[in-house]
Amino acid sequence: MRLLLVEDDPLLGDGIGAGLRQEGYAVDWVRDGEAAVQACASDRFDLIVLDLGLPRLSGMEVLKRLRRNGNDTPVLILTAYDAVADRVQGLDAGADDYLTKPFDIDELAARLRALARRRSGRATTAIEHGALVLDPAAHTLTCNGVPVELPAREFALLHLLLQHAGEALSRSRLEEALYGWDMGVESNTLEVYIHHLRKKLGADLIRTVRGVGYMVLK
Template identity: 65%
Template sequence: MRILLVEDDPQLGDGLCVGLRQAGFAVDWLRDGHAADQALQSESFDFVVLDLGLPRLAGMEVLRNARRRDQAMPILILTARDATGDKVAGLDAGADDYLVKPIDLDELTARIRALTRRSAGRAAPVLTHGDVVVDPAAHRVTLAGEPVELSGREFSLLQLLIENAGRVLSRSQLEQSLYGWHDEPDSNALEVHIHHLRKKLGSELIRTLRGVGYTIPK
């Protein structure tokens, strides 16, 4: 899952980037509201963590602009503003959650997982497809009850495909969710990850539609 982090505090932003990437997310970090607004107009993100007190364009305006464009990805406000009025204004403007600094990284990642489940219309905390069970919170995969070791990128790819079971995802869609601006994947990296998943979880799990993309059938 690709997250846009909008935070102008360099120390906090750097710490959040490290922690979220260690949790398995692809993270792009911007430090001002105008740059964030431009990025949201030109690129696709699965989730936004948004500060309010930003230079060049206030975080509230970034939020309002995204919702005016009918962008439906979850947006979590992360700010030092703890007044009830600020919380109400943020949620009424279209934020899905509001978290006050200082924050605990485990709580932040749990909220990201919960909001992602809700936006996908899914209640269960684990993903199941046949004998394959994916637990995003524990970052664990089992096949017929036996643990399967996956790399971070393999895990993210499997989670994305199962969450979209029955849909064909193009190479571009998959790469946008898996890789941030700081990543420089090899041209065949996606195919390598697909190959490893098939080898570990069964050759029939993921289907290739040549010239279209990849899918896990329902």
């Protein structure tokens, strides 16, 4: 999943980005409010982690602009502002969750999984599809009850395809979810991941939709 991190503190932003990449997210990081608004206008994200005390444009104003523009991407506010009034204001402005600093990266990751789960309309984190059971929280996959080991990007790719089972996802949509701005993508990288998944899980699991991309049938 592709995540936009909006945080002006370089050490904290670097640490959050590293932690969430370990969780399988493709993290794009901007350090001020204006850059966040521009990023959301030009790119598509699955989740946004938003600080409030930002230069150029406050996080609260970023949130208000996104919602006024019809952007319904789930937003988790991550801030040192811990007063009840601040939390109420953030949630009323359109935030989906609110976490105060200092925080534990595991809690942040769990809250993001909950936001993604609610957005997809699922009650549990694990996704069951035929013989497959994928649990993003535990980062495990089983097929007919047998554990299957997948590298991080193969796991993230399968997770995305299963979340959108029955929907053809374009190559660009899949690459956006797997890579951030700063990572170069070889022309055949996606095909290599698809090939590996088919080899491990069966050739019929992932269908090629010519002229569109790839999909997992419902």
